[in-house]
Amino acid sequence: MSKVNTQMIDEERAKFLRYLTKAGRRVSHGREIVFDQVMRAHGHFTAEELARGCLEKKLKVSRPTVYRVLYDLLEAGVIRETAFGDKHRHFEHVYDEKPHHHAQCIRCHRFIEFPDRKEDEVYHPYLEKQGFKILGHEMHFYGVCRKCQDKEGL
Amino acid sequence: MSKVNTQMIDEERAKFLRYLTKAGRRVSHGREIVFDQVMRAHGHFTAEELARGCLEKKLKVSRPTVYRVLYDLLEAGVIRETAFGDKHRHFEHVYDEKPHHHAQCIRCHRFIEFPDRKEDEVYHPYLEKQGFKILGHEMHFYGVCRKCQDKEGL
DNA sequence: TTCCTAAATGATACACTATCTCATATGTCA
């Protein structure tokens, strides 16, 4: 773990605590466990993956609580939800991830990731004119990956 | 129903038949029913909504078949999947809806829609080089809408 | 510290979406 990473995690933790305090909510056992697991997660993860991980590690937290805390973290701005359009809810932390986009195979659901390009900014003027404060964006391609094409002889 | 609409549906049907023929698949009863229902749908719809509709109308098609045909239509390019990040799979037909993207407010979850721009194609070469067969894409912006900014004094 | 109260939690059941299996039906082509 690099120093930068640790420092960023502390900042995220502070952000989370600030949010909880401001909202009159408690710094509970479950929230600390889930926050910790989220920070250890690499790349994107689904609620279910995180919940399963907690259960497998025998952490003292239940599945409903994992889901509840994920929504807390979402509101606190610690994680964001990526809109993949499949039946799972995907999240990733906000710190330490370079902006990137996703292409997902509709057959096997695997992802290809690719860095974002500034051409995306072509949409900014329109949104700003509407008074929309842009926090981020994601491009999502869907299609069929090479493997699945080979498999199905398309 | 306008004449243009009817004509476009015929074109979509032709596209679907072309796809089926080319892929060595059959023009079956179920595929015709589901195609018809999809063309009657307005705006975005989920697989389950369409399936439920078919069952309620007592059409001679089962739920698994509705799902199967939706994937056919997706690959044929008759419908596209929109990535809303909730737990349902959303679709919309390609004809008569201009390709558009969404900006969603993280506070109130409302959408702003805006037309897509060909600058998005900057990502095509990279994906094609990987053998990824692109069926569609969506840009998803997230941020805070004007109303919510006013409300929260951001 | 101890007590009090509201918030948080866990166990469990549940709702819902989507998919799998496999026996049967159906369309294509010879």
Added chain:
DNA sequence: TGACATATGAGATAGTGTATCATTTAGGAA
């Protein structure tokens, strides 16, 4: 028409996420 591959339906099943509610716990007051 007969043969064969594809498509389908019924039902079971997997998987994700939520509701309920009795119990526990955090955090402030005394």
